[in-house]
Amino acid sequence: MATTRQEPSADPLPGVERRQRADAARNRERVLGAASVLFRERGLDVGVGEIAERAGVGRATLFRNFPTKQDLIIAVLADQIDQAADDMRARIRNAGDQGVLFGILEEIAERQEMSRSMFEAVGEQEFLANPELRKAHTELVELMDESLNHDRKLGLVRDGVTGSDALMLLKGVCMVSDELGPESMERHLSLVRAALAAPGTECRLTGCAPSFER
Amino acid sequence: MATTRQEPSADPLPGVERRQRADAARNRERVLGAASVLFRERGLDVGVGEIAERAGVGRATLFRNFPTKQDLIIAVLADQIDQAADDMRARIRNAGDQGVLFGILEEIAERQEMSRSMFEAVGEQEFLANPELRKAHTELVELMDESLNHDRKLGLVRDGVTGSDALMLLKGVCMVSDELGPESMERHLSLVRAALAAPGTECRLTGCAPSFER
Amino acid sequence: MATTRQEPSADPLPGVERRQRADAARNRERVLGAASVLFRERGLDVGVGEIAERAGVGRATLFRNFPTKQDLIIAVLADQIDQAADDMRARIRNAGDQGVLFGILEEIAERQEMSRSMFEAVGEQEFLANPELRKAHTELVELMDESLNHDRKLGLVRDGVTGSDALMLLKGVCMVSDELGPESMERHLSLVRAALAAPGTECRLTGCAPSFER
Amino acid sequence: MATTRQEPSADPLPGVERRQRADAARNRERVLGAASVLFRERGLDVGVGEIAERAGVGRATLFRNFPTKQDLIIAVLADQIDQAADDMRARIRNAGDQGVLFGILEEIAERQEMSRSMFEAVGEQEFLANPELRKAHTELVELMDESLNHDRKLGLVRDGVTGSDALMLLKGVCMVSDELGPESMERHLSLVRAALAAPGTECRLTGCAPSFER
DNA sequence: GATGAATGAGCATTCATTCAT
DNA sequence: TATGAATGAATGCTCATTCAT
Numbered sequence: 001m002a003t004t005r006q007e008p009s010a011d012p013l014p015g016v017e018r019r020q021r022a023d024a025a026r027n028r029e030r031v032l033g034a035a036s037v038l039f040r041e042r043g044l045d046v047g048v049g050e051i052a053e054r055a056g057v058g059r060a061t062l063f064r065n066f067p068t069k070q071d072l073i074i075a076v077l078a079d080q081i082d083q084a085a086d087d088m089r090a091r092i093r094n095a096g097d098q099g100v101l102f103g104i105l106e107e108i109a110e111r112q113e114m115s116r117s118m119f120e121a122v123g124e125q126e127f128l129a130n131p132e133l134r135k136a137h138t139e140l141v142e143l144m145d146e147s148l149n150h151d152r153k154l155g156l157v158r159d160g161v162t163g164s165d166a167l168m169l170l171k172g173v174c175m176v177s178d179e180l181g182p183e184s185m186e187r188h189l190s191l192v193r194a195a196l197a198a199p200g201t202e203c204r205l206t207g208c209a210p211s212f213e214r
Numbered sequence: 215m216a217t218t219r220q221e222p223s224a225d226p227l228p229g230v231e232r233r234q235r236a237d238a239a240r241n242r243e244r245v246l247g248a249a250s251v252l253f254r255e256r257g258l259d260v261g262v263g264e265i266a267e268r269a270g271v272g273r274a275t276l277f278r279n280f281p282t283k284q285d286l287i288i289a290v291l292a293d294q295i296d297q298a299a300d301d302m303r304a305r306i307r308n309a310g311d312q313g314v315l316f317g318i319l320e321e322i323a324e325r326q327e328m329s330r331s332m333f334e335a336v337g338e339q340e341f342l343a344n345p346e347l348r349k350a351h352t353e354l355v356e357l358m359d360e361s362l363n364h365d366r367k368l369g370l371v372r373d374g375v376t377g378s379d380a381l382m383l384l385k386g387v388c389m390v391s392d393e394l395g396p397e398s399m400e401r402h403l404s405l406v407r408a409a410l411a412a413p414g415t416e417c418r419l420t421g422c423a424p425s426f427e428r
Numbered sequence: 429m430a431t432t433r434q435e436p437s438a439d440p441l442p443g444v445e446r447r448q449r450a451d452a453a454r455n456r457e458r459v460l461g462a463a464s465v466l467f468r469e470r471g472l473d474v475g476v477g478e479i480a481e482r483a484g485v486g487r488a489t490l491f492r493n494f495p496t497k498q499d500l501i502i503a504v505l506a507d508q509i510d511q512a513a514d515d516m517r518a519r520i521r522n523a524g525d526q527g528v529l530f531g532i533l534e535e536i537a538e539r540q541e542m543s544r545s546m547f548e549a550v551g552e553q554e555f556l557a558n559p560e561l562r563k564a565h566t567e568l569v570e571l572m573d574e575s576l577n578h579d580r581k582l583g584l585v586r587d588g589v590t591g592s593d594a595l596m597l598l599k600g601v602c603m604v605s606d607e608l609g610p611e612s613m614e615r616h617l618s619l620v621r622a623a624l625a626a627p628g629t630e631c632r633l634t635g636c637a638p639s640f641e642r
Numbered sequence: 643m644a645t646t647r648q649e650p651s652a653d654p655l656p657g658v659e660r661r662q663r664a665d666a667a668r669n670r671e672r673v674l675g676a677a678s679v680l681f682r683e684r685g686l687d688v689g690v691g692e693i694a695e696r697a698g699v700g701r702a703t704l705f706r707n708f709p710t711k712q713d714l715i716i717a718v719l720a721d722q723i724d725q726a727a728d729d730m731r732a733r734i735r736n737a738g739d740q741g742v743l744f745g746i747l748e749e750i751a752e753r754q755e756m757s758r759s760m761f762e763a764v765g766e767q768e769f770l771a772n773p774e775l776r777k778a779h780t781e782l783v784e785l786m787d788e789s790l791n792h793d794r795k796l797g798l799v800r801d802g803v804t805g806s807d808a809l810m811l812l813k814g815v816c817m818v819s820d821e822l823g824p825e826s827m828e829r830h831l832s833l834v835r836a837a838l839a840a841p842g843t844e845c846r847l848t849g850c851a852p853s854f855e856r
Numbered sequence: 857g858a859t860g861a862a863t864g865a866g867c868a869t870t871c872a873t874t875c876a877t
Numbered sequence: 878t879a880t881g882a883a884t885g886a887a888t889g890c891t892c893a894t895t896c897a898t
Contacts, residue, residue: 024878047871048871048872049871057879057880058880059874059882060878060879060880060881061879061880063872063874067873068872068873069871069872158408158419160418161405161419162423163423164423164424165424168394168398168402168423169402169405171389171393172387172402173386175385175386175389175390176389179385184382187382188383188386191382191409191410192409194410195406195409196408199413199417203413205375209376209378209379211378237861237898238861261887261889262889262890263887271862272862272863272864273863273890274861274862274863274864274890274892275861275863278860278861278862281890282889282890283889283890451876451883452882455882475868476868477866485883485884486883487868487869487884487885488869488870488871488882488884489882489883489884491869492881492882492883495869496868496869497868586836588847589833589847589851590851592852593851595852596818596822596826596830596852597814599814599817599818600813600815600817600830601814603814603817604810604813608810612810615807615810616810616814619807619810619811619838620837622836622837623833623834624833627841627845631841632802633803633807637804637805637806637807638806638807638809639806665858666857666858669857669858690894691892691893699859700859700860701861701893701895702857702858702860702894702896703857705894705895709894710893711892711893
């Protein structure tokens, strides 16, 4: 039987209330979505006005949901990290006796493809200081460790590498591809694979070396 | 009788002339230095006013030397790239039958330690469009290729990797270390070494895995 | 049964809506007014900051209404020209069998009294390029032609003069009076009258010759 | 016998001194010339740097001769007025029993053709306050009066008009032509002629009415 | 006397954030 | 609650003028 989730009892006009909350939630999502797209496309310097406009809400609504532009950025980042984590979990669950790490790296990299913002901000003190982001990040590292452990049992990855190693390399891929364009990613990932793969493993470089000329 | 008149083209009133020029040049250097430091510390968004103040010159002096903030950024970058290139040349010259690539990578990475700007801007269309920067960049790639060729003869590097591959990985190291702090660099470089080293080569990871917690 | 629902197109929440708009519109007017006065008094070089201050609004509010200082200038000019055109229309309408041209010239001249800006800018390529201004200007010339035709039927004006002639002379009056002070205007206008009046018409110079000494 | 103009006695190295003075004077003239041209072409807002460059001298040399930009403008204006006065004197001297006023007006107008600056500044309190300019201006008015008197004896000009009237109209011509372009000048002058000519005199409008469209 | 580098005050404009409605 | 108008602080940049040489 489906759980009949109880509404908080103190709620005299539940329909109205819920409608409002639904609207508010939708606004939040819309802002988040617009911000995500615009940050990806044009960097963290896009004005909040434009984000609000693209989201189809007023400026003040944006600021009601995210008291500060910083907060909005953090929320976008946390969102993206959460999505990545969800994907990782699914992949690990379904991995069986296949290697899972490299697929994950590719997945995340593609997801962030051309995102000049995702990691642009992460690492700044102010961002790492944010508990939400910290938590998401920690989770990511743990999942990466899980993937590594899984693959290590299969003899696929080099001894000594950790989840944070993999994440660090992945950060590099994302940040650099943001500059060199997505064409550089395949190559870069294949180099990362070479770094992480167990010594005996066959390891071919794919893609073509980056040209530095867009 | 031959005139003993000094050629004006040589250097008339050398003391005076040179003093003026020296002062001007010093100001240019001071601005360049201040900008380099501030860009490193706080990113490209630092105001020109602050740069001028730190350099101990007026705003207008800054703009006399670098008509645009963009120009200043470019000059700083070109300067840093040139220094890197000089180092590379020296190392290649003195390499003998020792491998040279990894030393070079370490050198550049250390040099850029904590520089959130060096590569932040490079790769943006506007910057790659700048001929000075383009030239410096191209030269860097070529020197990297030379290093690789040198080391490949010694059987030290993996087949198929190019100078631009190495540079791409190095970019990743610099950009990421800017976020994770310099502690991450040794580890990151050892991973890069693993990616580039010839398969048979022994290849230990050094440093400790990054913590993502400053 | 017909719905008694108010059309949103009419004016939903008219009080609120109108109040907001009224405030905004008032700000626009205040800026326009302040700009008009300051341009008149001190030329087009007055800073936007001072204009905003005089209008009692923040700088940014000024820029919300007029994205560029240029736009503000154009709006002021167009406003003034429109007012002049309205007056002309009224005068022509009520003229009957009385001459109308000279009254119009006086009216406009008085209106622009001491305005160093109204025509200072008009005529510059950039301004004539502006469609709004161009249209207003064209209308002014046409109305001047109408006035001339009206008066010509009464035998009051010289053959061959056109609306643009009259406007050109009037421009001269305004620009010069801006320098010599409003005392010069009556005299100047009486000279213009002498230039435009039909040869037989009696034509006395009035006012006193300008002294060039304020 | 030619006058042997005595040098001021206190002058131990007359050759050198004179050379220096000649150089200084030439610099002054060069600056004046460059300023005249640039003011004409681009208005009073041209930077002093550009003027100095065009004059082939350093900025400081410019400021040695004209302690203030204002002073330079005044000097240019005074120069132009003096030239106009010289011309007027010559014309009056050679007039005989021919009318002289209209020729003078045309001459001055042509001289100032497209000069957006000559009268742009004159009339401002600050400028009229300048004694040099005031004197030049007064002289101009007097010469204009002389011309009028001369022509009045020939029955060519309307009773009651004064030199300052004529100058005022002329100012209008110059200022307006600066906006409408030189094409408007012939027409404008013919209208001025109509204003000043004695009532019986035949008086045709020439040139074509201005279009206000560059 | 002449120079060009240096300067600070000033400019138009933008932006994250707040407030009145 | 949601809005868009309002705001002032900050930014990159220019210019007449001064100063060291």
